[in-house]
Amino acid sequence: xxxxxxxxxxxxxxxxxxxxxxxxxxxxxxxxxxxxxxxxxxxxxxxxxxxxxxxxxxxxxxxxxxxxxxxxxxxxxxxxxxxxxxxxxxxxxxxxxxxxxxxxxxxxxxxxxxxxxxxxxxxxxxxxxxxxxxxxxxxxxxxxxxxxxxxxxxxxxxxxxxxxxxxxxxxxxxxxxxxxxxxxxxxxxxxxxxxxxxxxxxx
Numbered sequence: 001x002x003x004x005x006x007x008x009x010x011x012x013x014x015x016x017x018x019x020x021x022x023x024x025x026x027x028x029x030x031x032x033x034x035x036x037x038x039x040x041x042x043x044x045x046x047x048x049x050x051x052x053x054x055x056x057x058x059x060x061x062x063x064x065x066x067x068x069x070x071x072x073x074x075x076x077x078x079x080x081x082x083x084x085x086x087x088x089x090x091x092x093x094x095x096x097x098x099x100x101x102x103x104x105x106x107x108x109x110x111x112x113x114x115x116x117x118x119x120x121x122x123x124x125x126x127x128x129x130x131x132x133x134x135x136x137x138x139x140x141x142x143x144x145x146x147x148x149x150x151x152x153x154x155x156x157x158x159x160x161x162x163x164x165x166x167x168x169x170x171x172x173x174x175x176x177x178x179x180x181x182x183x184x185x186x187x188x189x190x191x192x193x194x195x196x197x198x199x200x201x202x203x
Contacts, residue, residue: 007051
């Protein structure tokens with residue numbers, strides 16, 4: 001219970017304040033615990049953020065599988081993938097900002113950087129497995145190694161999030177879907193894929 005409440009409180013604060021501006025004391029207060037109670041479950045703020053990265057990636061991949069569940073035709077599957085990809089950018093904007101902050105913080109700490117790299121590699125391996133399964137379901141062979149494809153897609157998502165932070169008029173959903181289709185060997189984004197609408201940035 002303590003661990004779950006700490007993670008929930010920390011995620012809300014990271015989304016609203018960012019990683020750097022969130023302190024352990026803030027997380028403890030938000031969760032309704034003392035700092036000692038937080039430290040009984042996590043050794044540091046870094047440990048909390050890493051736990052959230054794991055938790056969020058598992059949830060994202062589960063949502064991806066749910067999106068394509070029951071998709072029989074190629075059109076249905078591509079549409080489901082397109083909706084998931086574009087909606088994921090919209091859902092992850094604030095988190096993406098915090099994750100970029102955390103990556104910058106980790107880059108100056110060799111041990112933390114190594115742990116983050118390990119988590120990224122594990123995440124890419126799971127995404128590669130998902131993408132390979134989708135290509136097989138579509139009766140197509142990925143033109144790229146699934147691991148490389150997964151790395152390109154995750155890097156593209158992060159890059160588009162940065163672009164959206166700077167220019168909220170950028171249609172990152174359509175850009176993501178078009179690039180995804182190209183990576184799978186298509187000529188252009190299928191007309192039947194309609195990216196989820198992206199809201200204006202909140203102030």
